[in-house]
Amino acid sequence: MNNQPDPNELERLIREMMQSGKIDPAMLEKISGLMANPGMLQNLMSNFQTMFSASSDSVNWDLAKSQAISIAKQSESAVEQAISNEIPKAFEIAKLWLSEATGFENFQAPKLLSRSLWAQDAMPLFKQLSEPIATSMAKALNESLSESMPEELKASLGGATNFLGNAGATLFAMQLGQAAGNLSKQVIIGSEIGIPLHDRPSIVTQNLADYLSEIENGRNEALIYLAIRELASSALFAANPYLKEQIVMQIRQFATGLKIDTNSIQELAEQLEEGQEMSTVIELGSALVPRTEEQEIALERIETALALIEGWVDSVSLSAAQRLPTATALEELYRRRRSASGVGQKTFAVLLGLELTPRLVREAAAALTAVAERFGNDVRDRLLSHPDQLPTIEEIRDPALLIARLESDDDLDSQLRDLLGN
Numbered sequence: 001m002n003n004q005p006d007p008n009e010l011e012r013l014i015r016e017m018m019q020s021g022k023i024d025p026a027m028l029e030k031i032s033g034l035m036a037n038p039g040m041l042q043n044l045m046s047n048f049q050t051m052f053s054a055s056s057d058s059v060n061w062d063l064a065k066s067q068a069i070s071i072a073k074q075s076e077s078a079v080e081q082a083i084s085n086e087i088p089k090a091f092e093i094a095k096l097w098l099s100e101a102t103g104f105e106n107f108q109a110p111k112l113l114s115r116s117l118w119a120q121d122a123m124p125l126f127k128q129l130s131e132p133i134a135t136s137m138a139k140a141l142n143e144s145l146s147e148s149m150p151e152e153l154k155a156s157l158g159g160a161t162n163f164l165g166n167a168g169a170t171l172f173a174m175q176l177g178q179a180a181g182n183l184s185k186q187v188i189i190g191s192e193i194g195i196p197l198h199d200r201p202s203i204v205t206q207n208l209a210d211y212l213s214e215i216e217n218g219r220n221e222a223l224i225y226l227a228i229r230e231l232a233s234s235a236l237f238a239a240n241p242y243l244k245e246q247i248v249m250q251i252r253q254f255a256t257g258l259k260i261d262t263n264s265i266q267e268l269a270e271q272l273e274e275g276q277e278m279s280t281v282i283e284l285g286s287a288l289v290p291r292t293e294e295q296e297i298a299l300e301r302i303e304t305a306l307a308l309i310e311g312w313v314d315s316v317s318l319s320a321a322q323r324l325p326t327a328t329a330l331e332e333l334y335r336r337r338r339s340a341s342g343v344g345q346k347t348f349a350v351l352l353g354l355e356l357t358p359r360l361v362r363e364a365a366a367a368l369t370a371v372a373e374r375f376g377n378d379v380r381d382r383l384l385s386h387p388d389q390l391p392t393i394e395e396i397r398d399p400a401l402l403i404a405r406l407e408s409d410d411d412l413d414s415q416l417r418d419l420l421g422n
Contacts, residue, residue: 068181360396
């Protein structure tokens with residue numbers, strides 16, 4: 001009597017585990033006999049290669065996107081039309097006041113999003129940010145597994161061994177889809193993760209309504225303040241597209257150094273056998289990737305860039321909102337919410353294992369505000385207009401260094417004008 005598991009049943013079980021994000025020990029036991037039959041394993045791997053990589057990509061991004069949208073829809077509800085009607089008015093006021101605080105502009109009307117639309121719009125950005133990591137993870141896993149796999153099994157499986165690495169990359173993307181779906185319940189404005197989703201400013205109306213419902217007085221002021229923040233961030237990136245490109249480049253530099261420790265792979269297998277949720281296991285993926293000195297430098301650059309962006313938005317938003325009697329209180333309320341919800345922190349923790357520190361953002365805001373007070377808004381904006389002008393992490397932590405550098409630049413400009421007779 002043939003006791004070998006049926007290949008179709010095996011495929012169904014594994015597909016269920018992959019899509020649910022949970023590892024069932026009972027299912028693992030059912031498929032344990034599979035390893036005794038390399039021919040059947042090769043056939044199964046070939047079938048799942050199609051599932052995990054319908055295109056030339058190593059990651060099935062459509063699966064991640066559908067998962068994000070599905071999670072977002074679970075908690076979606078309609079919003080009162082009155083709130084949607086107030087948003088354009090708030091952005092008109094924000095646009096007027098922001099023009100006095102910065103020369104960066106974005107005149108596009110805000111895009112009103114449901115939670116599922118936010119998840120849909122977020123996934124292209126999440127893909128762009130995470131693709132270098134997922135691709136490098138797949139490559140590193142394939143190389144590591146190829147080195148550790150017995151020659152006879154490697155020969156039997158042939159090209160299907162790539163499935164294992166691609167599956168690891170797909171699980172990473174699935175985790176990203178879960179993260180995007182869950183973040184859709186928290187994020188209010190489109191730039192809240194640190195980088196705008198698209199060229200237009202945007203706002204998630206359901207989450208805005210939830211946020212405003214917690215404010216007893218000054219709801220209109222809170223809406224205007226949020227509109228100022230979103231429009232400021234959108235204007236910053238519209239005027240300086242290199243900022244996003246630079247962060248993506250730095251993530252690629254980080255991803256280039258990814259290495260997989262075979263001992264960690266064994267630990268991962270043990271965690272799976274214990275029945276842990278797949279998302280939990282993948283979050284532990286940082287243990288698979290010992291950081292090199294170059295990677296630590298890349299992470300510091302990413303954190304510095306993100307802190308400067310958020311700090312600039314903090315500084316400019318508070319300046320533009322000074323007509324609001326509760327401007328300072330609204331800024332503090334937003335900061336507390338940002339620290340508590342950690343939308344940006346969670347995003348980059350999932351992507352890179354990078355823990356963004358609120359303190360660095362506060363220091364960046366203070367440094368840029370000091371520059372504006374000493375030299376004017378144009379000089380503050382100029383610092384973010386070119387990568388060579390960006391303050392270093394040392395200048396953020398000690399604004400006196402930044403002020404000294406700008407005074408030196410000002411002296412040089414003055415000497416050049418005198419030399420040219422201007």
